[in-house]
Amino acid sequence: MRRMSSFQKILTVVVLVAALIFFMFPVVWMFLTSFKTEAEYFSYPPVFIPEDFSFRNYFNAMAFPPDGRGGLQGLRDSLIIASATTVVSVLIGSLAAYGLSRFRTGGENFSFWILSTRMFPPVAAALPLFLIFKEIKLLDSHLALIIANTVFSLPFVIWLLKGFFDELPLELEEAALIDGCSYWGAFARVSLPLVTPGLVATALFSFIFAWNEFMFALLLTRRNVRTLTIIVPSLVGGHEILWGEIAAIGTVAIIPGILLALLLQRYLVRGLTMGAVKG
Amino acid sequence: MGDRLVVSETAGTAQESGVPHVPGGRLRRRGVGILFVLPAALTLLAITIFPLIYELRLVFMSWELTTNAAPEFVGLQNLITVLFKDERFWTSMRVTATLIVLGVAIQLTLGTGLALLLNRLGRWRTGLVSLFLIPVMIAPVVAGFQFRMIYHDQFGPLNYLIEQVTFGRWHGLAWIANPKVALFSILMTDVWQWTPFLMLIVLAGLQSVPQELHEAAEVDGASPWQTFWRITLPLLLPVIIIGILIRAMDSFKLFDIIYLVTGGGPGNVTETISFYTYLQGFKFFSLGYTAAMAFIQLIVITVIAQVFLRFQKRGRGEI
Numbered sequence: 001m002r003r004m005s006s007f008q009k010i011l012t013v014v015v016l017v018a019a020l021i022f023f024m025f026p027v028v029w030m031f032l033t034s035f036k037t038e039a040e041y042f043s044y045p046p047v048f049i050p051e052d053f054s055f056r057n058y059f060n061a062m063a064f065p066p067d068g069r070g071g072l073q074g075l076r077d078s079l080i081i082a083s084a085t086t087v088v089s090v091l092i093g094s095l096a097a098y099g100l101s102r103f104r105t106g107g108e109n110f111s112f113w114i115l116s117t118r119m120f121p122p123v124a125a126a127l128p129l130f131l132i133f134k135e136i137k138l139l140d141s142h143l144a145l146i147i148a149n150t151v152f153s154l155p156f157v158i159w160l161l162k163g164f165f166d167e168l169p170l171e172l173e174e175a176a177l178i179d180g181c182s183y184w185g186a187f188a189r190v191s192l193p194l195v196t197p198g199l200v201a202t203a204l205f206s207f208i209f210a211w212n213e214f215m216f217a218l219l220l221t222r223r224n225v226r227t228l229t230i231i232v233p234s235l236v237g238g239h240e241i242l243w244g245e246i247a248a249i250g251t252v253a254i255i256p257g258i259l260l261a262l263l264l265q266r267y268l269v270r271g272l273t274m275g276a277v278k279g
Numbered sequence: 280m281g282d283r284l285v286v287s288e289t290a291g292t293a294q295e296s297g298v299p300h301v302p303g304g305r306l307r308r309r310g311v312g313i314l315f316v317l318p319a320a321l322t323l324l325a326i327t328i329f330p331l332i333y334e335l336r337l338v339f340m341s342w343e344l345t346t347n348a349a350p351e352f353v354g355l356q357n358l359i360t361v362l363f364k365d366e367r368f369w370t371s372m373r374v375t376a377t378l379i380v381l382g383v384a385i386q387l388t389l390g391t392g393l394a395l396l397l398n399r400l401g402r403w404r405t406g407l408v409s410l411f412l413i414p415v416m417i418a419p420v421v422a423g424f425q426f427r428m429i430y431h432d433q434f435g436p437l438n439y440l441i442e443q444v445t446f447g448r449w450h451g452l453a454w455i456a457n458p459k460v461a462l463f464s465i466l467m468t469d470v471w472q473w474t475p476f477l478m479l480i481v482l483a484g485l486q487s488v489p490q491e492l493h494e495a496a497e498v499d500g501a502s503p504w505q506t507f508w509r510i511t512l513p514l515l516l517p518v519i520i521i522g523i524l525i526r527a528m529d530s531f532k533l534f535d536i537i538y539l540v541t542g543g544g545p546g547n548v549t550e551t552i553s554f555y556t557y558l559q560g561f562k563f564f565s566l567g568y569t570a571a572m573a574f575i576q577l578i579v580i581t582v583i584a585q586v587f588l589r590f591q592k593r594g595r596g597e598i
Contacts, residue, residue, distance in 0.1 A: 012396050016407065019393055023411050023475060026425035029436060033428060041428075046436050096319030103312025106320075112588055114319075117327045119584045121532045123556045124573035127566065128330035128337075151326050158319060183311045212418035214535045219561055229420045233539050236424060243428060250421040257416035262409045269483045272415065276521045276591050277480055 027254070034058065034247035041243045057244040058252075071249045074228040078253075080142050081217075081227060082210040085149040090203050093157030098187050100158065101165035102173075111162070118155035118274065122215045125151055130219055140222045148216040153206045156274060160205070163275035164198030165191060201267035208260050211253075228253040337570035344564035357571035368572065370547060371555040374462065378551065379530040382469045383523055389470070390477030391519075395507075397478070398485045408482065411475045419472065423539030426468045430454035430540070458545045465549050468536050473529075477522050484518035485511070517590070524587040528580060552576060 032050060033041050034057050040047040062071040096114075099105045129148055133139045138147075172194070173186040181189065192199070214229040221230065228249060235246045261268070269277050338357060342350035361368050393411070397404050414422065429437050438451030454464040488511055496506045534553040537543055543550035543558070550558075556576065560569035 012399065016393075016396055016400075020407065020410060023414055023471070026422065026429060026471065027413060027417070029429065030421075030425045042434055044434055044439070046434055046439050048436075092318045092322055096316045099312045099315030103315065105312035105316045110316075114323065115588065116581065116584050117323060119528050119580050119587075120327070121553060121573070121576045121580055123532070123534065123553045123560075124334070124577050125327070125330060126557075127560050127569050127573060128334040129326075130561075131566070132330060132333060147326055150322065154319060154323060187315070208416060212416075214418065214420045214538070215557075218538075219557075229418050232418075232420050232424050236427065236539065246424055247428075250424055253421050254413075254417040257418070258413055261412040261416045265405060265409055268408075268412060269479055272476055273480065273521060273525060276525070276587075277483055277518055 027258075030247045030250050033243055034251045036244055036247075038244065057248040061245040061248040061252075071228070071231060071252065074226050074231040074249065075252065077142065077225050078211055078227045078229070081145045081149065081225075082207050084142070084146045085153050085210040086203050086207045088146065088150055089153040089157040089206050090199065093154055093202075094161055094192065094199065095187075096158045097161035098165055098191060101162045102170075102191075111159075114155045115159050115274070116155075118152055118159070120151070122152070126215060126219045129216075133220060139220060140224045142225055144220045145213075145216055145225065145227070148220055149210040149213055153210055156209070157202055157206055160202045160271065160275050161195065161198065163270070163278070164195045164202075168194055198267075201264055201271060204260055204264060205267075205271040208257055211256055334570045334573060337567050338574055340567040340570075342566040344566060350567070353567065357567050358575075361568065361571050361575060367547065367550075367555060368552075371550045371552045374547075374549060375531060375533065375551045375553075377462065378466060378469065378533060379527050382466055382473070382530055383526045385466070385470050386474045386477045386526065387519065387523065389474045390479075390522075391481050393474070393478045394481035394485055397482055408479065411478060413475075414472045415476050415479075417472075419535035420539050422468060422472050423536045426464070426471070426536075427455070427540055430464055432456070455541055456545055458548045461541050461545055461549050465536060465540060468540060469530065469533065472536075473526060477526065480518055480522040481515060484515040488514050520590055521587070524583060524590065528583050528587070531576070531580060531583070 032048065035050040035053045035055075036047060036057075037050070040050055062075075100111050100114075125148070129144075129151075130139070133144045138144045168191055172190050176186045176190045177183070212229065213227075217225075217227045217230045218233075221227075226234075231249055232246055232253065235242055235249075264271065339352060339354055340350045341348075341353045341356065397407060400407070429435050432438060432451065432453040432455075435451075435454075437454065441449055441451040452460055454460055492510055492514075493506060496510055501509070532553050533551045534557065537549055537551055537554045538557075541549040543554050547555075552572070553576075556569055556572045559565050559572060
C-alpha cells in the first residue's frame with residue numbers, strides 16, 4: 001500500500017475526528033441534557049456540562065406524565081412488543097428460511113414476494129390494519145402492534161436467515177439423513193445449531209427494528225399501550241417542552257441500539273442490507 | 280468484516296447440486312419444504328395480502344369518517360383526483376423526491392469519503408466504525424428530538440456555534456420555522472442518520488477490492504486519483520447501487536423525522552408523501568382517498584424494489 005505522508009496522516013486524523021464529533025454530538029448533547037435542570041437547558045449561552053449529574057429527570061420521566069402512564073410503562077410496552085415480535089418472527093421465520101434455502105419451496109418468485117413485503121410503505125399498511133383492528137376490537141393492544149411489526153420483521157428474518165442457511169454445507173445434513181435422522185431432526189439438531197450466531201444476530205436486528213418503530217405505534221394505539229417512541233413526541237407537542245425529561249426517555253430508548261452497534265459489528269453490513277451485501 | 284465481499288445471488292450456490300439426497304424422492308421433498316414454509320406463508324398472507332385486498336377495495340370508494348355518510352362506490356374518482364387535481368399531492372411528491380435525490384447524493388459522497396479514510400486505518404478502524412454506526416441504530420423519532428434541540432433558535436447549540444465562529448456577526452437561523460431552510464434542516468437530520476450506513480457499505484466493498492490491483496496500478500504510474508476513478512469505483516459500483524436503492528426506498532417512506540422536527544411545516548414545505556397520506560387518513564379521515572394514495576406509493580416502491588431485486592439477481596459472483 002502507498003505510504004501516507006505525515007501531512008496525509010494528520011489530514012486523515014483531523015477529518016475522522018471531525019466526523020466523530022459530527023456523528024456523536026447529537027447523542028452526547030441529549031445525554032447531557034438528560035441531566036440538566038430547566039434553567040440549564042433554557043439558557044443562553046447554552047450550558048454544555050450540567051452542574052450536577054443527578055437522576056431527577058430520569059425519575060420524573062419514568063413517572064411522567066402524571067396520570068401514571070409514564071416512561072416506565074413505555075419501557076414495558078416497548079419491551080413486550082419488540083420481544084414478542086422477535087420471538088414470533090424468528091420461530092416462524094427460521095422454518096421458512098430453511099425451507100426456502102434447502103427445498104427451494106415456491107421457487108425464486110416466492111422468495112422475492114416475501115422480500116418485497118418488507119419494502120411496503122408502512123403508511124400504506126397502516127390504514128387497512130387500523131380498520132381491521134378496529135373491527136375486531138384489537139386497537140390499542142400489544143397484540144395489534146406485534147402483528148403490525150411482524151409484517152416487516154418476518155420477511156426480514158426469513159431473508160436474512162436464508163442467507164445463513166445457504167452458507168451451510170449440505171454434507172452434514174445429508175449425513176444426518178442417511179443415518180436415519182428425519183428432515184425435522186436434520187433441521188433442529190444439525191442446521192439450526194450451526195447457524196446460531198446468525199440466528200442471534202437476526203433476532204437482535206429484528207428486536208431493534210421493532211423497538212425503534214414509530215408509525216404503527218402512533219396510529220394503532222391510544223392510551224393503553226404507549227411505546228417509548230410514542231412518549232417522546234407526545235411530550236414534545238405542548239407549548240412547554242420538557243427537554244430534560246424527554247432527553248432522559250430518549251437516552252433510555254437508544255441504549256439497545258447503541259449496544260447493538262457495538263456488539264453486532266460483524267453482522268451490521270448484512271443486517272442493514274438484508275443480506276444483499278455480505279461483508 | 281471479511282476480506283471477501285459477495286453481492287449475494289438469489290439462489291445459493293450450494294443448491295445447484297440440489298437438495299440433500301435421501302430416499303423418499305422428489306415428491307416427498309417438496310412436501311417437506313411446504314411444511315417448513317407454510318406457517319410463515321399463512322402468516323404473511325393474513326397480515327399483508329388480506330389487508331391489501333381490503334385496501335384495494337377502498338380505493339374505489341368514498342368514505343369520509345367526518346361525515347356520517349355510508350361508504351359509497353365512486354369508481355376511479357379517488358385516483359383521478361389524486362393524480363390530476365390534488366396539487367398538495369404533487370408538492371409532497373416533489374418534497375420527497377428532493378429529499379431522496381439530495382439526501383442520497385450527500386450521504387453517498389460523505390460516506391464514500393469516510394470509507395476511503397477508514398479503509399487506510401489499522402487497528403482503530405473497528406472501534407470507529409462502531410461509533411459511527413450509532414446514528415443508524417437509534418430510533419428516528421429520538422434522532423428527530425435531538426435535532427429539535429440542536430436547531431432551537433434561542434437555546435440551541437447550533438446557533439450558538441454560528442455566533443461564536445462569526446464573532447457575533449450572525450446569530451443563526453430559525454432552522455425549523457423558516458420556510459426557506461426547514462427542508463434543509465430535515466435533510467441534514469437524514470444525512471446525519473444515514474451517512475454511516477452508506478459508509479459501511481462502501482467500506483465493505485473497499486475491503487474486497489484486491490490489493491494487487493492497486494499495486495499494479497501504482498507500478499504502472501497511475502495517480503491515486505486515477506486509481507480511484509478507474510479501478511476502485513467501477514469495482515465498488517454494484518455495492519454502491521444496492522446501497523442507493525435501499526436508501527431510496529427508505530427515504531421514500533420518510534415520516535418519523537418529519538413528524539418530530541417540523542410536522543410537515545411551515546406551511547407544507549417539508550410535507551413528504553408519507554406524511555401527507557397520514558394526514559389524509561388519520562387527521563382528515565378520507566379513507567378512500569388515503570387508500571388511493573397508498574396504492575400509488577405501493578406502485579412506486581414496487582418499481583424501485585424490482586430494480587433492486589434485479590440487481591441482486593444479476594450481481595452474482597464476487598467483486
